[in-house]
Amino acid sequence: MDILSAAEHVFGRKGYYKATMQDIARQAQYATGTVYLYFKDKETLYFSLVEEKMRDLLALIKERTAAVRDAQEKLKIYLEEKLDFFEKNQDFFRIFILENGAAQASIDSRIATSALAKEYLACISEIMRLAQKQKLVRADMDPSQGAGIFRSISNAVIMDWLKKNMQQTLSLRQMSRFILDIFLGGARPSDETK
Amino acid sequence: MDILSAAEHVFGRKGYYKATMQDIARQAQYATGTVYLYFKDKETLYFSLVEEKMRDLLALIKERTAAVRDAQEKLKIYLEEKLDFFEKNQDFFRIFILENGAAQASIDSRIATSALAKEYLACISEIMRLAQKQKLVRADMDPSQGAGIFRSISNAVIMDWLKKNMQQTLSLRQMSRFILDIFLGGARPSDETK
Amino acid sequence: MDILSAAEHVFGRKGYYKATMQDIARQAQYATGTVYLYFKDKETLYFSLVEEKMRDLLALIKERTAAVRDAQEKLKIYLEEKLDFFEKNQDFFRIFILENGAAQASIDSRIATSALAKEYLACISEIMRLAQKQKLVRADMDPSQGAGIFRSISNAVIMDWLKKNMQQTLSLRQMSRFILDIFLGGARPSDETK
Amino acid sequence: MDILSAAEHVFGRKGYYKATMQDIARQAQYATGTVYLYFKDKETLYFSLVEEKMRDLLALIKERTAAVRDAQEKLKIYLEEKLDFFEKNQDFFRIFILENGAAQASIDSRIATSALAKEYLACISEIMRLAQKQKLVRADMDPSQGAGIFRSISNAVIMDWLKKNMQQTLSLRQMSRFILDIFLGGARPSDETK
DNA sequence: AATGAATGAGCATTCATTCAT
DNA sequence: GATGAATGAATGCTCATTCAT
Numbered sequence: 001m002d003i004l005s006a007a008e009h010v011f012g013r014k015g016y017y018k019a020t021m022q023d024i025a026r027q028a029q030y031a032t033g034t035v036y037l038y039f040k041d042k043e044t045l046y047f048s049l050v051e052e053k054m055r056d057l058l059a060l061i062k063e064r065t066a067a068v069r070d071a072q073e074k075l076k077i078y079l080e081e082k083l084d085f086f087e088k089n090q091d092f093f094r095i096f097i098l099e100n101g102a103a104q105a106s107i108d109s110r111i112a113t114s115a116l117a118k119e120y121l122a123c124i125s126e127i128m129r130l131a132q133k134q135k136l137v138r139a140d141m142d143p144s145q146g147a148g149i150f151r152s153i154s155n156a157v158i159m160d161w162l163k164k165n166m167q168q169t170l171s172l173r174q175m176s177r178f179i180l181d182i183f184l185g186g187a188r189p190s191d192e193t194k
Numbered sequence: 195m196d197i198l199s200a201a202e203h204v205f206g207r208k209g210y211y212k213a214t215m216q217d218i219a220r221q222a223q224y225a226t227g228t229v230y231l232y233f234k235d236k237e238t239l240y241f242s243l244v245e246e247k248m249r250d251l252l253a254l255i256k257e258r259t260a261a262v263r264d265a266q267e268k269l270k271i272y273l274e275e276k277l278d279f280f281e282k283n284q285d286f287f288r289i290f291i292l293e294n295g296a297a298q299a300s301i302d303s304r305i306a307t308s309a310l311a312k313e314y315l316a317c318i319s320e321i322m323r324l325a326q327k328q329k330l331v332r333a334d335m336d337p338s339q340g341a342g343i344f345r346s347i348s349n350a351v352i353m354d355w356l357k358k359n360m361q362q363t364l365s366l367r368q369m370s371r372f373i374l375d376i377f378l379g380g381a382r383p384s385d386e387t388k
Numbered sequence: 389m390d391i392l393s394a395a396e397h398v399f400g401r402k403g404y405y406k407a408t409m410q411d412i413a414r415q416a417q418y419a420t421g422t423v424y425l426y427f428k429d430k431e432t433l434y435f436s437l438v439e440e441k442m443r444d445l446l447a448l449i450k451e452r453t454a455a456v457r458d459a460q461e462k463l464k465i466y467l468e469e470k471l472d473f474f475e476k477n478q479d480f481f482r483i484f485i486l487e488n489g490a491a492q493a494s495i496d497s498r499i500a501t502s503a504l505a506k507e508y509l510a511c512i513s514e515i516m517r518l519a520q521k522q523k524l525v526r527a528d529m530d531p532s533q534g535a536g537i538f539r540s541i542s543n544a545v546i547m548d549w550l551k552k553n554m555q556q557t558l559s560l561r562q563m564s565r566f567i568l569d570i571f572l573g574g575a576r577p578s579d580e581t582k
Numbered sequence: 583m584d585i586l587s588a589a590e591h592v593f594g595r596k597g598y599y600k601a602t603m604q605d606i607a608r609q610a611q612y613a614t615g616t617v618y619l620y621f622k623d624k625e626t627l628y629f630s631l632v633e634e635k636m637r638d639l640l641a642l643i644k645e646r647t648a649a650v651r652d653a654q655e656k657l658k659i660y661l662e663e664k665l666d667f668f669e670k671n672q673d674f675f676r677i678f679i680l681e682n683g684a685a686q687a688s689i690d691s692r693i694a695t696s697a698l699a700k701e702y703l704a705c706i707s708e709i710m711r712l713a714q715k716q717k718l719v720r721a722d723m724d725p726s727q728g729a730g731i732f733r734s735i736s737n738a739v740i741m742d743w744l745k746k747n748m749q750q751t752l753s754l755r756q757m758s759r760f761i762l763d764i765f766l767g768g769a770r771p772s773d774e775t776k
Numbered sequence: 777a778a779t780g781a782a783t784g785a786g787c788a789t790t791c792a793t794t795c796a797t
Numbered sequence: 798g799a800t801g802a803a804t805g806a807a808t809g810c811t812c813a814t815t816c817a818t
Binding site for chain 6: 226228
């Protein structure tokens with residue numbers, strides 16, 4: 001098993017601080033020192049893991065959303081990719097939701113200021129801007145704030161799914177319709193159900 | 195300064211792991227050992243802090259929302275109290291958003307399974323249920339999931355406010371209208387702007 | 389046993405790098421962490437030890453040499469105090485001879501640039517200058533270089549004494565006459581012995 | 583670049599402990615393991631380096647001093663060769679002055695008890711003995727002690743030169759006259775200046 | 777001969793926790 | 798109740814050394 005996978009496993013289960021480099025090395029079936037051949041220190045290992053996953057996810061999203069013009073379709077695709085991704089990378093999800101800035105100073109700021117994080121945010125904000133242009137989303141909302149809200153809602157739903165659906169009989173991807181409904185239309189009953 | 199306030203100050207600024215018991219004792223103007231007279235260990239101190247604040251917030255919310263019957267009004271009041279509370283307890287906010295389960299396993303589960311947390315969730319879920327009865331909120335949404343989404347959206351907005359409004363010229367409470375709009379009506383343009 | 393004495397013992401026997409903080413703690417009959425209550429880190433402990441000893445020696449030398457006016461007498465007293473001091477602090481001598489700059493960069497420069505080291509050097513240079521004024525020492529010699537040579541000769545003799553006189557039947561102090569003779573008159577036979 | 587030269591470079595700049603075998607291998611443009619084909623371990627590499635240089639220097643000194651009979655001339659030649667040698671091998675000088683026994687026990691004693699070191703000392707002591715026979719040096723001085731003092735004085739001067747003459751506009755060899763003056767005649771003003 | 781990835785013992789340092797006063 | 802010096806287990810990280818290729 002490669003080191004990043006081992007790190008994902010351990011960080012995901014124990015969190016950054018409780019995870020030890022020895023845990024990770026053991027999980028990767030390496031000696032302690034070997035981990036340091038590939039990653040300068042614990043923080044860098046963590047950072048690299050976040051970057052790798054973020055890069056993968058971003059690549060997927062960019063590729064898939066580029067194919068369509070319609071903002072609502074883009075949002076839907078983005079959401080589906082994200083849900084798929086987190087269904088496959090549940091260990092990583094625990095890490096990723098900290099991205100919002102709740103974890104530790106030095107690492108978080110390193111992540112937040114990384115080119116990739118900015119690109120990720122820019123990509124979602126871009127979709128939001130397009131949605132505004134296409135009158136799908138209200139104009140009086142800052143695109144990056146819109147992106148934050150969209151992410152929050154989806155994270156909340158993913159979290160809920162993780163808790164209630166431990167056996168995972170239900171695919172996370174199926175929640176995309178619901179999330180999009182909520183984001184666009186809110187919690188109020190739609191007209192036809194009134 | 196009492197120990198819980200000191201803990202709030204230090205945990206809020208450094209996070210659970212970087213905060214040391216000595217930091218907290220120093221901040222409280224007590225000797226290290228004294229902290230242990232009141233709290234069995236670090237985890238318990240953290241847990242007690244979260245509980246105390248949650249109790250305060252919950253009491254406020256219960257008291258204020260009990261006075262009205264209308265679900266939308268209840269939601270508005272809940273939101274305003276929460277925003278006020280976090281504006282006054284910004285140190286605590288950083289702690290509270292971790293409540294979602296992204297921090298370290300043992301404490302998080304202790305918090306999540308605490309009677310108070312359940313009561314808090316129940317209180318919000320109850321409001322959701324009422325909102326469904328009053329046709330304010332769509333029926334096909336699990337009340338606790340609705341509560342999660344509502345909390346996520348407000349947390350996202352608070353976070354945004356914290357970042358962009360460091361000088362705090364704008365009161366957080368003023369965001370309640372916007373949050374409620376988003377939660378109920380979603381991001382789609384309202385009819386009149388169509 | 390206090391920590392500085394333990395450090396002197398261990399550093400003197402093992403040298404800076406081979407000495408471990410655990411060695412020192414054990415020697416001082418403390419737990420590892422206790423050493424860190426008093427000294428920030430290993431380097432600081434080492435530095436503090438050197439400073440303490442240097443301060444003691446310098447105080448002795450200043451006090452005793454202040455009492456006389458004659459440069460040759462001053463040199464003799466300086467030498468006797470130094471020899472006495474190193475006879476009593478043999479562990480420390482191994483450390484002190486590194487003072488010349490042969491040890492490790494960060495520590496050495498910290499020592500070399502310390503106020504105390506400068507004062508020590510200034511004190512000896514001052515005596516040299518006086519010796520030049522009193523025609524005891526040739527004028528075409530930089531005082532600090534003279535000090536360096538004087539120190540070198542005495543260090544060489546101390547080292548020799550340490551090697552050949554392990555049983556220490558001979559007092560080191562008795563070498564002062566010889567060292568002074570060599571420094572002032574050189575190795576050439578004196579007139580009367582020609 | 584051969585391994586010993588690389589070792590000289592690295593040891594001279596970083597000192598024994600801070601120098602790593604990887605540093606040395608990199609400098610020698612070899613893989614880490616290759617160094618171990620030629621040298622059993624780090625200590626042996628260090629030791630071999632010291633021996634090689636000492637052998638070179640000793641060979642030079644022996645060859646050049648054998649040509650003359652006069653003790654003073656021998657001392658002068660010895661000194662000039664040594665100064666030349668260290669001017670060419672400044673990295674090595676930092677290593678060599680530790681030879682005095684201030685570094686780490688195991689290696690130092692290995693060096694001190696090596697046949698070569700003994701031969702080196704014997705060679706200088708022999709010159710001292712001859713100097714005594716020729717009445718150049720006082721009889722009441724142990725030859726090996728005399729050698730130690732002579733070496734100390736020259737080391738002090740070289741050290742001084744290294745510090746003050748970083749730009750190296752002044753050749754070190756030119757200091758030989760001064761060193762010999764000091765060693766033989768001491769610091770006292772010469773008769774003509776009285 | 778040469779490689780360099782892998783090893784793992786070893787060390788500096790931290791910090792939650794205890795307990796004699 | 799209060800203290801704060803002392804503890805020592807735990808952890809990140811280094812680096813000399815090995816060995817399969």
